Amino acid sequence: MGLTKTEAFTERQNELATYAKALAHPARIAILEHLIQEDKCICGDLVDVLPLAQATVSQHLAELKKTGLIKGTISGTSMCYCLDKTEWTKCISAIETLIEKVKTVATCC
Amino acid sequence: MGLTKTEAFTERQNELATYAKALAHPARIAILEHLIQEDKCICGDLVDVLPLAQATVSQHLAELKKTGLIKGTISGTSMCYCLDKTEWTKCISAIETLIEKVKTVATCC
DNA sequence: AGTATTCATCGTAATATTGCGATGTATAAA
DNA sequence: TTTATACATCGCAATATTACGATGAATACT
Numbered sequence: 001m002g003l004t005k006t007e008a009f010t011e012r013q014n015e016l017a018t019y020a021k022a023l024a025h026p027a028r029i030a031i032l033e034h035l036i037q038e039d040k041c042i043c044g045d046l047v048d049v050l051p052l053a054q055a056t057v058s059q060h061l062a063e064l065k066k067t068g069l070i071k072g073t074i075s076g077t078s079m080c081y082c083l084d085k086t087e088w089t090k091c092i093s094a095i096e097t098l099i100e101k102v103k104t105v106a107t108c109c
Numbered sequence: 110m111g112l113t114k115t116e117a118f119t120e121r122q123n124e125l126a127t128y129a130k131a132l133a134h135p136a137r138i139a140i141l142e143h144l145i146q147e148d149k150c151i152c153g154d155l156v157d158v159l160p161l162a163q164a165t166v167s168q169h170l171a172e173l174k175k176t177g178l179i180k181g182t183i184s185g186t187s188m189c190y191c192l193d194k195t196e197w198t199k200c201i202s203a204i205e206t207l208i209e210k211v212k213t214v215a216t217c218c
Numbered sequence: 219a220g221t222a223t224t225c226a227t228c229g230t231a232a233t234a235t236t237g238c239g240a241t242g243t244a245t246a247a248a
Numbered sequence: 249t250t251t252a253t254a255c256a257t258c259g260c261a262a263t264a265t266t267a268c269g270a271t272g273a274a275t276a277c278t
Contacts, residue, residue, distance in 0.1 A: 001267045002233030008160040009135035023129035026118035036210045051117040056237050077245045077254050085216050101145045107194050110237045111263030165267050186224050186275045
């Protein structure tokens with residue numbers, strides 16, 4: 001089908017999966033890392049840095065924005081992107097909860 | 110195209126994206142959480158617990174196994190799945206590295 | 219041997235993702 | 249006003265993902 005049965009899972013599970021999906025592409029990891037490093041976040045820079053066409057970069061940015069992990073503000077003719085710390089707090093919390101649980105598991109089989 | 114330009118990114122970026130991809134579906138989150146809770150990991154149980162057909166569950170298990178996050182051992186006629194702690198150590202390390210970097214970013218824009 | 223159980227894999231259908239060129243929109247520069 | 253610059257969005261092609269029924273392979277049960 002290609003359609004996830006979202007309604008069949010808990011909100012928490014869907015939330016974590018959504019965050020993971022946003023991170024599930026090397027280009028989006030690269031974008032986030034660049035935003036972390038530069039902090040200032042001019043959009044055109046990303047197109048220069050990434051080995052992808054402008055349209056493709058724009059699409060990845062839109063996806064990260066949709067998830068809320070980044071936000072963009074208009075700055076004249078250019079677009080300034082940066083991390084949305086509020087959303088990241090939620091994201092990190094969700095991930096860390098899973099990680100903590102994983103750490104409690106004994107080596108088995 | 111639908112084909113990720115893997116070779117254009119660093120190995121680290123691809124590694125992190127691959128782990129994220131494995132976690133990018135609520136069913137796989139649910140599987141992992143069940144494996145964490147039960148620890149013992151009989152496969153048929155997952156089919157009972159999840160609102161998905163056996164073939165679909167098997168497919169999700171195969172994907173988690175491909176990434177290395179779980180491993181399965183044959184136990185008579187059934188299949189025993191459990192977390193692969195070694196791979197999880199790598200996964201957690203990769204995620205935590207990103208999280209640490211995110212935490213250093215100042216609120217902006 | 220014959221049957222049931224457990225799981226993986228195949229094949230198929232529907233939808234999603236990735237990537238890009240082309241085009242549109244809005245601001246800035248001339 | 250015309251032109252350039254910076255992005256977003258549309259439309260397309262190729263591939264991937266999700267879901268499932270059907271079938272296959274292997275072990276256990278009678």
